[in-house]
Amino acid sequence: MKETVVISLKQFSEDSKNLAGSINADYLPYKKEVFIEAFGKYKKIVAVMSAGIAVRGISGLLKDKWTDPCVVVVSPDLKFAVPILGGHHGGNELAKEMSELGIIPVITTATETRGLMSVESVAENIGRQVLNKDSTREVNAAVLKGTIPKYVLTGPAIALVEPSVSVLLRKGEYIAGVGCRRGVTESEVLEALNRAFEISGVKQDEIFAYTTTKLKEDEKGLISAIGKTGGTLVFLDDDIINAEKPESPSRASDKIGLNSVAESAALALSKRKEIVMKKHIFGRVTVAIVR
Structure with a gap:
């Protein structure tokens, strides 16, 4: 099973199957319970449909931004890709990946819209993950105001950090x-x-x-x-x-x-x-x- 799935309404199935093939994703036709099935299996979901249908489909399934899959809505004409869930957790990158197919990524996360990288994005790029997850809100807010220092420690070592310091560890x-x-x-x-x-x-x-x-x-x-x-x-x-x-x-x-x-x-x-x-x-x- 692949980590990405494309879900679409029946009338957009042919284009959506082609899209799935282009991004190495599975394909599922839309049905009432399809998002329940997808949430339990996939890390990334592409929904070829209106944003309203997708939002209603996932609204009762959300648990935690660190464990929920990212969801990217693609307009039925395959013109726009809008991450509506998990932008910092793979959604933005997935939308940008589809730009190679002529689909325009519409990014709404504050850091990325200013050309900056969030803590989560930095962690993903270097193959790490955030240990103290509650720190990311304050650190990302500081990123918006200007550059913040980054420190690399090599062990063995002991580091004492404040709650507003994000710690990135191996996955x-x-x-x-x-x-x-x-x-x-x-x-x-x-x-x-x-x-x-x-x-x-x-x-x-x-x-x-x-x-x-x-x-x-x-x-x-x-x-x-x-x-x-x-x-x-x-x-x-x-x-x-x-x-x-x-x-x-x-x-x-x-x-x-x-x-x-x-x-x-x-x-x-x-x-x-x-x-x-x-x-x-x-x-x-x-x-x-x-x-």
């Missing part, structure tokens, strides 16, 4: 939450992670980031172990962790004022809030994996 689908006892060793953490990967079926290079409570900022064994994996370890504040509702609350964590560490921390940074492996205890280390 991945999963967050690994890690809790541990005081004085845990590097080898204990690495062994626990390896066992977690075996149980969950998730590969180490699919991990977007590792996370735990800020109470572990001085835990040398944990920090060293994550450094050996080449991953990024994110320390979270208590309020962020306690805002989540883990499937497996922890009595041990309750002693330090947290509902859990591994599961809640992973949920806090995850994209889809889907628990792939609920917390497992491996000796003095607890690991949970969330998508």
Whole structure:
């Protein structure tokens, strides 16, 4: 299955099938439930129809701009391509791609209309993704006012950033939450992670980031172990962790004022809030994996 699909009304099917072939996309004829089907399968949707039909079709399906597919409406005469959803998440690029076919892209996102690149676009161009998603609104607003600095850090390193700083990390689908006892060793953490990967079926290079409570900022064994994996370890504040509702609350964590560490921390940074492996205890280390 391809990552893009073209959907059109019956009367525009021939032109739409040709369009699908030109952009390496699947084709689906329009029907009442077609957007429900497409949302579950495709990352990019091209709708050859009026914007009104497309908007009504997707209105009840929207969940999160970071996980929803991008949607580009193409006018039935194939003259204009208008991203109506996910402009910063592939929609603008898809519309521009179709300009090679003579279709005019109509871009409405504030940064791109001024010839600037959003945080999301920068991340996509360099093969990264945004860790702290809430930061993008403030950073993109600053981009509109003028250039903002960009810093590249090479690890191992520790970076403390404010909420208005967007952090771009390697791409991945999963967050690994890690809790541990005081004085845990590097080898204990690495062994626990390896066992977690075996149980969950998730590969180490699919991990977007590792996370735990800020109470572990001085835990040398944990920090060293994550450094050996080449991953990024994110320390979270208590309020962020306690805002989540883990499937497996922890009595041990309750002693330090947290509902859990591994599961809640992973949920806090995850994209889809889907628990792939609920917390497992491996000796003095607890690991949970969330998508």
